[in-house]
Amino acid sequence: MQKQQLEHLLKQVKNGSLSIEEALERLRSLPFEDLGFAKIDHHRALRTGFPEVVYCEGKLPEQAAEIVARLAAHNVAVLATRASAEVYQAIAKRFPKAQYHEMARIVVVGKPRRVTKAKSVVVVSAGTADMPVAEEAAITAETLGRKVERLYDVGVAGLHRLLEHKECLFNAGAIVVVAGMEGALASVVGGMVKAPVIAVPTSVGYGASFQGLAALLSMLNSCAAGVVVVNIDNGFGAGYFATLITATGKL
Secondary structure, eight states: OOHHHHHHHHHHHHHTSSOHHHHHHHTTTOSEEEOSSOEEETTHHHHHSSOOOEEOTTSOHHHHHHHHHHHHTTOSEEEEESOOHHHHHHHHHHOTTOEEETTTTEEEEEOOOOOSSSOOEEEEESSGGGHHHHHHHHHHHHHTTOOEEEEOSOOGGGTHHHHTTHHHHHTOSEEEEEEOTTOTHHHHHHTTOSSOEEEEEOSOSOGGGGGGHHHHHHHHTOOSTTEEEOOTTOHHHHHHHHHHHTOSSOO
16 A cells, blocks of 8 residues: 555545545555465555565466555556566456566566656666666666666676766766676776666676676675675666665655
8 A cells, every 4th residue: 555545545534435444444454465375565665665576486477466466456556576478477367458578577567656856777787698687677666766777788898888878877866787797897887976886796607607606796895985786686676776775755
């Protein structure tokens, strides 16, 4: 339940258009709804500003679709991450207008919010192979209301590609840098800009990259100030945190 929905409910009780009993029935599923296989946190939007996000990997398509449906009944937009095509199909049976961002593996049900006063989030990927994680960050931030600018395939093997977009970087409210291999791009960007940099190591790379561990350690050891690091391939976490950083007030 969003804050605006709760305010509307209380106003209805106050003006007499809704009885206390009816209001209690609508609030019955707060703070959570027990489906047996999942306990849905309907209170999260009131606490944090955005509803619970559904992590689909490891769930049956029908389970993911049921959780999304219960959340959609209370919220403007629902975000489902790490969603396979099968999960999307299960959700689309209930919500034909659901959007599937295949590269990001994200399903969005409902209308994403738009916050016009917030600064933009810039998502930077070192290589084309890093784009799935970069898109996960970008779609997350867009769904949460941010304007997102994408700079893809601008890694350290050809820095002139990055420098071509320095004005975009200088004007950003937050920058998400997604890189595999040795993960050096986060330090380069962190040394150029005043905006906070959220580094995302990816599992892209040859054997000694250890599925992203090499990039993770490089980013954790960055000598550039203003760089924080999320887990390997965690584009969602980076996009969400970038949204928090660029918030002008309450989400």
